[in-house]
Amino acid sequence: MTEQRTEAEDATAVAPADAGTLREWLGQMLIIRRFESESVRLSYANKIPGGIHSSEGQEAVAVGSIRALGAADVVAGTHRSHHHALAKGMPPRTVMAELYGKATGCTGGRGGSMHLVDLSRNFLGSNGIVGAGLGVAMGTALAMKLQQRPAVAVGYVGDGGANTGRTWEFINLAALWKLPFIAICENNLYAVETHISRSLAGDSIAGRAAGFGLPAVAVDGQDIVAVHAAASAARDRALNGEGPTFIEARTYRYEGHNVGDVQNYRDASEVASWRQTHDPIQALRQRLAERGDLDEAGYAALRQQADETVADAIDFAERSPWPDTGTVQRAWPAAEPAGASR
Amino acid sequence: MTEQRTEAEDATAVAPADAGTLREWLGQMLIIRRFESESVRLSYANKIPGGIHSSEGQEAVAVGSIRALGAADVVAGTHRSHHHALAKGMPPRTVMAELYGKATGCTGGRGGSMHLVDLSRNFLGSNGIVGAGLGVAMGTALAMKLQQRPAVAVGYVGDGGANTGRTWEFINLAALWKLPFIAICENNLYAVETHISRSLAGDSIAGRAAGFGLPAVAVDGQDIVAVHAAASAARDRALNGEGPTFIEARTYRYEGHNVGDVQNYRDASEVASWRQTHDPIQALRQRLAERGDLDEAGYAALRQQADETVADAIDFAERSPWPDTGTVQRAWPAAEPAGASR
Amino acid sequence: MSPLSYSQAYRAGLAEEMEANPGIFVMGTDIFLRGGHFAQLLGLGERFGADRIRDVPISEAAMVAAGVGAAIQGMRPVVDLNFQEFAYGAMDELCNQAAKIHYMFDIPVPLVIRATNGIAYGGAQHNTAMESWFAEMPGLYVAVPATPADAKGLIKTALHLDDPVLFLMHKALTGARGETGGPDVRVPFGRASVVRPGDQVTLIGYGVTVRTCTEAAGQLAGDGISAEVIDLRTLYPLDVETVTDSLRKTGRAVMVDESAGYGGVSAEIAAALQEAAFDYLDAPILRVHAPHSPVPQSPPLLQAYLPDHGAVEQAVRTQLARP
Amino acid sequence: MSPLSYSQAYRAGLAEEMEANPGIFVMGTDIFLRGGHFAQLLGLGERFGADRIRDVPISEAAMVAAGVGAAIQGMRPVVDLNFQEFAYGAMDELCNQAAKIHYMFDIPVPLVIRATNGIAYGGAQHNTAMESWFAEMPGLYVAVPATPADAKGLIKTALHLDDPVLFLMHKALTGARGETGGPDVRVPFGRASVVRPGDQVTLIGYGVTVRTCTEAAGQLAGDGISAEVIDLRTLYPLDVETVTDSLRKTGRAVMVDESAGYGGVSAEIAAALQEAAFDYLDAPILRVHAPHSPVPQSPPLLQAYLPDHGAVEQAVRTQLARP
Ligand SMILES: Cc1ncc(C[n+]2csc(CCOP(=O)(O)OP(=O)(O)O)c2C)c(N)n1
Ligand SMILES: Cc1ncc(C[n+]2csc(CCOP(=O)(O)OP(=O)(O)O)c2C)c(N)n1
Numbered sequence A, B: 001m002t003e004q005r006t007e008a009e010d011a012t013a014v015a016p017a018d019a020g021t022l023r024e025w026l027g028q029m030l031i032i033r034r035f036e037s038e039s040v041r042l043s044y045a046n047k048i049p050g051g052i053h054s055s056e057g058q059e060a061v062a063v064g065s066i067r068a069l070g071a072a073d074v075v076a077g078t079h080r081s082h083h084h085a086l087a088k089g090m091p092p093r094t095v096m097a098e099l100y101g102k103a104t105g106c107t108g109g110r111g112g113s114m115h116l117v118d119l120s121r122n123f124l125g126s127n128g129i130v131g132a133g134l135g136v137a138m139g140t141a142l143a144m145k146l147q148q149r150p151a152v153a154v155g156y157v158g159d160g161g162a163n164t165g166r167t168w169e170f171i172n173l174a175a176l177w178k179l180p181f182i183a184i185c186e187n188n189l190y191a192v193e194t195h196i197s198r199s200l201a202g203d204s205i206a207g208r209a210a211g212f213g214l215p216a217v218a219v220d221g222q223d224i225v226a227v228h229a230a231a232s233a234a235r236d237r238a239l240n241g242e243g244p245t246f247i248e249a250r251t252y253r254y255e256g257h258n259v260g261d262v263q264n265y266r267d268a269s270e271v272a273s274w275r276q277t278h279d280p281i282q283a284l285r286q287r288l289a290e291r292g293d294l295d296e297a298g299y300a301a302l303r304q305q306a307d308e309t310v311a312d313a314i315d316f317a318e319r320s321p322w323p324d325t326g327t328v329q330r331a332w333p334a335a336e337p338a339g340a341s342r
Numbered sequence C, D: 001m002s003p004l005s006y007s008q009a010y011r012a013g014l015a016e017e018m019e020a021n022p023g024i025f026v027m028g029t030d031i032f033l034r035g036g037h038f039a040q041l042l043g044l045g046e047r048f049g050a051d052r053i054r055d056v057p058i059s060e061a062a063m064v065a066a067g068v069g070a071a072i073q074g075m076r077p078v079v080d081l082n083f084q085e086f087a088y089g090a091m092d093e094l095c096n097q098a099a100k101i102h103y104m105f106d107i108p109v110p111l112v113i114r115a116t117n118g119i120a121y122g123g124a125q126h127n128t129a130m131e132s133w134f135a136e137m138p139g140l141y142v143a144v145p146a147t148p149a150d151a152k153g154l155i156k157t158a159l160h161l162d163d164p165v166l167f168l169m170h171k172a173l174t175g176a177r178g179e180t181g182g183p184d185v186r187v188p189f190g191r192a193s194v195v196r197p198g199d200q201v202t203l204i205g206y207g208v209t210v211r212t213c214t215e216a217a218g219q220l221a222g223d224g225i226s227a228e229v230i231d232l233r234t235l236y237p238l239d240v241e242t243v244t245d246s247l248r249k250t251g252r253a254v255m256v257d258e259s260a261g262y263g264g265v266s267a268e269i270a271a272a273l274q275e276a277a278f279d280y281l282d283a284p285i286l287r288v289h290a291p292h293s294p295v296p297q298s299p300p301l302l303q304a305y306l307p308d309h310g311a312v313e314q315a316v317r318t319q320l321a322r323p
């Protein structure tokens, strides 16, 4: 998994000097990992109706890219977006409560796992439809440009989403109009059971993107520092009015596509190998340890804090009330006079 | 308009030795040109309801590519497809009658200008929807592959169609499955009023296509010999099981987008310059003349024959009866028992 | 004011709102110079500039997605699809994104999608009565003006709503002329208008079939039959009350549209009316529509395809012939 | 035969036809190993190979276009969209190509589009009652099996038709078990089935709401009210005759579906029945459906959203309470 740059980028993957920053990233990744393993467990326990898509293994993509953003920057996700939501600052409590379908969830139970949102934190929603979040982010970038807001919009998409036509319509428009937009493709090698070699004609997703007239880079998505550097460079470009960037982040999902996936499409050894040799959390931990910025106790403390945070979120979700069934329907007030039907 | 090859093709644009072949091409281009100028005239005269999209200027793309095909090869067109239909051997009579909406038209008046078809000649229909014909052709290529038929399917698309997502879904599938498919993009620089520079991010359509893992070449679409060579090479590849090819044919439309187009998006001088210096008919005529294979009288005879053929088609259309209004609705027999509604 | 065409009236309403609200901008193919395929925006490119009358490559999903994202961010985009059928390429963006975001996320999506609908020349692929699809989809509003005044007044209202509006203008009305309201006149959604009063039968239409109904009413009047004509004006919300009130008076209703006659708005009207005014019905509610078939191009076929006032009169006579 | 699940029955019918006709092949995402997102094709990958159980990248327009092209060329493709909503990405291919080619070009398009429909967990974007859209579209057939026997018998029929069929299987029925017919049993399109006889009211459903109607009929029977239950089985063609015959006997009808209650199949049934059997109606035809809203995910909200047998009973009592 070497870093490939389709077009030269001057981002250099040098870690920030500030150990506190890196430890915060590590802590955030640990929260996501715990959140995801607990979510899977709770899905099997029928606590989470309809199941979830776990992002375990992909933590560095979300945290690395979102830590390159400012609070005013907007993020839109995919069906697999717990990591994006948490990295963008959504409280684990409101996310977990949403997975449960409780009134205290971020949409009061209307949305569920694939429809997380937090407008106050500029997390513009995850999305059940492959490729669609990219479009919402692209439109947001258009608004930013028209409103001359000093901000960027980031959309995520999977490797599978690189085959849906809308993805390339969105990229074309963003590139043509030089929108402050970053497309991040989480290439985790699979779309459900389909390995990228059986879905993508051509050499690489970044290579495909380059044909649409925007800088397209491929980075090791398990290296949070590299992801952060690529996203920072892309953000700088966007804020400078130079237009969008496409980042292909090469990563891996540890769990099945969704809860219940039999995973007969890959060897357990492949998963084990990624876990053992390409784990983003262990990589950052090691980097910090080598610099003398994190000892065993420090790591254990971060883990414990993550575990406690997630336990608190679960407790919160468990204790929260169900939504009032009177909220099933939104009132559509504006145009509807008395007497209009339905 | 230099010939650009995104990926090396060994096709060399050497004209066939056989002067008769080249004269036939020239005659076919002359028929198309006359057909189109008459169609425009008849549209203004309210003989052709709903108007047409003239292919004048683009004759060499259709004739050059379709003359590289066999009778069993299938062609699907666009909204601008009179030239494809005529080049594939459809009688000008049934095409003109269809434009009129007469019973003798190729669909008995159901379709009209954008919905020409002739199954017996493997012209699988023109299409009112940008990009859609490419998909029909791609599916045809899939059937050919599954049925192991020694044939190829050709789909046309415009430069504007290079921005619609479906185009790239189709190309991806064709490349992935190595289908016997040729995509020919008639880049005539405009989609209605929109110049390609205002619609296409990136360097070129062929360059964009190359990112989808298939050979993509750009040819001078006004040079019928070059078009023919590129299409022949693509057909050979396809028949050899090597998969699809993307051909960007750079061309120009002389008329407005449709009948009534004010054309305030380009200078009359631009059109005049293409007509004078890049005309595909004059280019082939000159080539033949230089080789001593066509004198003035020979050319005049070809023109006269074209004019007569089109006059006959118009006469046929004029004299043909209107369709019986009982044919408005198709019977949908198979599943519908007595008593089923509608 | 001097009378404007339907197309000009739309443009006038849009331009007034654009002057008042800098957040409004238009996206579509071929709108900057050509003013769209029905000249609906002619001259606005020059007036408002290329940022606000924004040509987009042929990528319907992208233009609607751009509209959804921009709308969420506080802009008021109008996406002009030219032909209603081009919405097929943006159906997820329209129905799974635009229509659902306000519900799921509690974020307003003030997006207008303008398109031309109705049956005319151009062949089957450019002519489909699919406006009922949008009316059926929770989260979308659907406006179908039949007059210049409503084209102007309804677009002005649409540009003040918090939810996506499909604004569908009938091809055959493009050049129709009429008086229009001033800058402050907004026509509310969900209020049908009684176009012609009558008391023996209620004729209901929208878009061009309001004209069909009015023609039929004129003919019937010649035979001493008094028909009330109602223009629905918006398909969602649907003003069942006004239609029911009329039916209570007349006892008979005929719904006229260009649909293929299955489900959709005309079925909704019939279903809702027989429920709301069962005891007032003197005859079954009848529907006059096109055959269940794609649309042909040839003039005589197209003429045979389209419902005309004769068919409406026939339906009324059938109702009146009941014992 | 031993009882099969709904999903297995579909698979059995498809496999029998695939054995008989080498032109049949299936395209979709995640079908070769996983057997689709509802295990509807489980094991067929191994049995028929990757050419005939063909995994496709996530590109719905491409898979339907591939199906259209292949169908025109004499193959019999089945495109499996897994979820009905993914059809949004292929709407032009479905409605402007597949549905219209037979009419325009006189070329058969023997294409089956299988998808799972109905309302269940998964959130608003994966749950939309849009089957009426397809029923409204001239050129498309729509089958909505409610039992294993019909899942098998209807897919076998679909694979012998010359026009595109939307084959929509309800999520909530995936595991429902029942007897199925043998290899020669094809269930015809356009014939509703009378699931339970009765003579005071006609309850009409399709897919999962047949169950809702049957539950309601059982409850009503306890109160001495005799309800006839009809399963439409196909939405196009729609068997109005069978329903009308029932209504002539009962004088009352309630239509139950999971739609958002505007237009669509339930409105068509109401509109068609009041026309066909006006003089037999003792009460207005009532519709029981979901609210006009996107679909929520939370269990109590979803439960409140879905129409249940109690609502059906309530509607019947309202009808019977009429003087
Ligand atoms: C348009 C559309 N088609 C199909 C699906 C079903 N589906 C959900 S996730 C998924 C796989 C996505 O793969 P990828 O883009 O690689 O993302 P990943 O799951 O690996 O994160 C599929 C096929 C969908 N949600 N939307
Ligand atoms: C999906 C879709 N969007 C828009 C249109 C309207 N339209 C018809 S032709 C055309 C321009 C096509 O341009 P191009 O692909 O370059 O082909 P050309 O007209 O130059 O032959 C447009 C926008 C359409 N028919 N289909």
Ligand SMILES: [Mg+2]
Pocket: A158, A159, A160, A186, A187, A188, A189, A190, A191, A192
């Ligand atoms: Mg993936």
Ligand SMILES: [Mg+2]
Pocket: B158, B159, B160, B186, B187, B188, B189, B190, B191, B192
């Ligand atoms: Mg062009």
